[in-house]
Amino acid sequence: MTDTVTEQVPPLAHYRLLGNSGLRVSPLCLGCMGYGKAWQDIMGEHTEPEAILDTYVEAGGNFLDMANKYNEGETEEIIGEWMKKRGNRDRMVIATKFSIGMRKNDPNAVGNHRKNMFSSVRDSLRRLQTDYIDLLYVHFWDFTTPIEEVMSSFHDLVSAGKVHYVAFSDTPAWVVAKANTIAEFRGWPRVAAYQGRYSLSDRTMERELIPMLRSEKIAHVPWGVLGQGKLTGKYQRGMQPKIRGGITQMTEKDFQLQDIVTDIAKKLNVSNSQIVLAWMLNHQPGTIPIVGCRTTAQLKEHIQALNIRLDAEQMKRLNDASAVDLGFPHDFIGQTFKQNPIIKYRGNENIELDDIPLQ
Template sequence: MSLTLDTYRLLGRSGLRVSPLALGTATFGTEWGWGAEKDEARKLFDTYVERGGNFVDTAATYTDGSSERLLGEFARDHRESLVLATKYTTLRRPGDPNSGGPHRKSLFASVEASLRQLNTDYLDLLYLHVWDFTTPVEEILRGLDDLVRDGKVLYVAMSNVPAWEVSRMQAIADLRGWSPLIALQVEYNLVNRAAERDLIPMARAMGLGVTPYSPLAGGLLTGKYRHADLTAANAGPGESTRKSFNAGLGLVTERSLAVADVVKEVAAELGRTPAQVGLAWTLQNPGVTAPIIGARTPSQLEDNLGALEVAFTASHLARLDEVAAIDLGYPHDVLASDHLRTVTRGDLVIEARR
């Protein structure tokens, strides 16, 4: 059954309703060497909202602040019907150690800056953007709860944080009556399935809706990359910056290109585009609430939205799973082994609750 942007889902254990695809706005502005100019960004926003989309994702430092500023301008006439999500912790002023990080001073200053840039009185959802292993979790949770109590933030969430830290923060928040975490933003796509080891299962158990970023692996799953792109020097005009960025991150590998090849094959058989198949695959995971799409042009956005209509066969999913398979590692591989199943269950049939 196909979805639409106005087939809303609950975000984690909250009652907040969000679209099954979120609009990412890291492409609003060209300060990073790629992205959309103001008029083009406006078209992206309008297309998403006109189709029923209500979940928009940004961050305090995306495109050096242009993302929030443009979004604030575009959202002015739609503010109450939108779920605006932003993030804090990335360095806002180079050289100022307290302008970044998850601590209280950074948190409050970043939120105030986001409120100004977004031209709003409150944030619907605030993520801690990047974990840094320096700030006590109690300081973070208490600061987030204070912002919720002040009405400046409605819901709080985590991004790029180890699973064990998120789970203990949720336990502490519950025990102390502080605002619970309702979402977890992680990188998740057919090229990088590492979140399946602990992060996504943890999120399901602890009541966090997963909002994957980079669901197309930085564009690798769109069908635009070839084996010649294993070296950034082969990137063409207009895409050289983004391709160089991906190459620098180590995303362009023989394995990732092999995954992309199977995505293209499946897309051709389904009469879909590779981008639609890559996005639709993330939606197959029951732990995923809303992947974040990062289109740069209106045509890319229209293509991405077509992912909601993709219907896989079991064979297609099996082929994608096989080429993109990962080693779950200890203890998951041991716990799933035939030996442990034999010594703990024998021939017994035990149905687990779902």
Template sequence: MEFRHLGRSGLKISEISYGNWLTHGSQIEADAARACVHAALDEGITTFDTADVYAGTRAEAVLGDALKGQRREGLEIFTKVFWPTGPGPNDRGLSRKHIFESIHGSLRRLGTDYVDLYQAHRFDYSTPLEETLRAFDDLVRQGKVLYIGVSEWRAEEIARALEIAEQMGFDRIVSSQPQYSMLWRVIEPEVVPLCEKEGIGQIVWSPIAQGVLTGKYQPGQPPPAGSRATDEKGGANFVKRFLNDDLLTRVQQLKPIADEAGLTMAQLAVAWVLQNPNVSSAIVGASRPEQVHDNVKAAGVKLDAELMRRIDEVLGDSVVRDPAETTSPRSRP
């Protein structure tokens, strides 16, 4: 496993991290989840990403149980706050009340005294940004959170948070967690240049585009049984936009490129995002340990400029690049 600094912070994280969105507590049973986490540990992954909302808070509990007995100082545990975790109007968003209640619930479920990174899971238009940043800063000062970050924030939202932190003497954002893959490059025009300038690292999710970049979805064919596209608990909604025959045909044309590089298509997809120097880590998920063992082989892989050019040529205008695709709810969900 290779390690990278999280932005310009002193924290080093594994360049492939393990995430449990849409798996732990929902798609797979606890025993299978534990096996996947242990496979990640065996492969040298030290960075684990979750969120309070995943599987209605169950994902944090499953991860905490799977990591029990591990040396805490040897792990980096990340979680997030924003989406609803209860029925009340304050069980959501980035108010001081919800942030404090959420972190205490997360720490309890994860079985730890602190998290290494606490992330605002979306931008909250209903709460003053100063209130959110002060609450995060207080958690840092209390030792319950070591670093703070954001997920799916636009460049102008990150810039405003940095400005307030500078004015108020708050801890600065060190990370951004966006969706990023060969097919979804909306962070490249605005978010990445700002983050490079400000020392913020990307921890990217869905580098395999919900499994589409593995090549398992064939043009003109129904999705394979048991795949994410057939999971009505949530996965199907996220993968749906990629399931058109033109895009799937282009993805099949990546296979000779992967073969030439000596990689599986999944490994090529993960290695591709890691070529971006602003990416600190790529999050991979798994429902089976063998998926973890496969994906980690992308660590340390260098793709030459010609191969990267050929990937762009194959995918053409199927790539989504519009920064406006990064969105947060205008009112609390």
């Protein structure tokens, strides 16, 4: 009898499908926003991007996130040069974005219209040293370009082989749902993924966006998953530091939530950041969080969060402390059949239906 050796699967090699597509991606997406020097005063210095990228790939990772505007194009250039050195372009799933202007004093160098989309993709391909982009996001909704123009332009890029999948970031739920419907009826590529700000300290996406993503079978690829560091313990009461990401202060609710995170982290002998990330992976199964890091040690810490299982009591503490007011109509009719106090009445109280919670 021959002994067999079971090869251990790398932690990020437990791939999942990206939304309604057949594309396999890692359970953590590596955010590359800080790679480059142009935004160093804002983002701080990232001294080891290649080491972080190599560590990510060694762990089975294949999903990289960036944008044309990040570090004024330097981020894409760094990724392109790294892929050229490693010869691993086909292995990587490259996600980038367009919308923000890259040329000054040019009214058409910004926005979601066809001209800017096509020129942005052309320039991203050059910087990335590749002939295709795996996943192209609208970076921000511009409230001017017709949805039909965006989706038809996406279709043309996919048909030309320059883009494989299309996505939206920082866009209202109704726009994405409408875009998906138009694409389905026209035979155009449907939306594969969505990026928005979502974390234990900011669950407002649960009002409209997350129910929409589940209904449309769109992958949830959130940014800001560590809450701009609000719950790591580095901010104490009495401090009001300026925090990036549109949030400028810590509230008493944030401090109370941080206290709970710290308590659970100490009991499990892990870091606050790992608890925050583990909460998301437990609370929203199938979510593909974007994690950014300055060192390989931080990346390894994030990866270890995949193994943390929070029990029901711990999840309840975190959920209760971070709960967000869902607003109308959800505070009136709920978000599921079982939550709806209006439908189940006059003899229908005992109706049983499959009921998948949307929060």
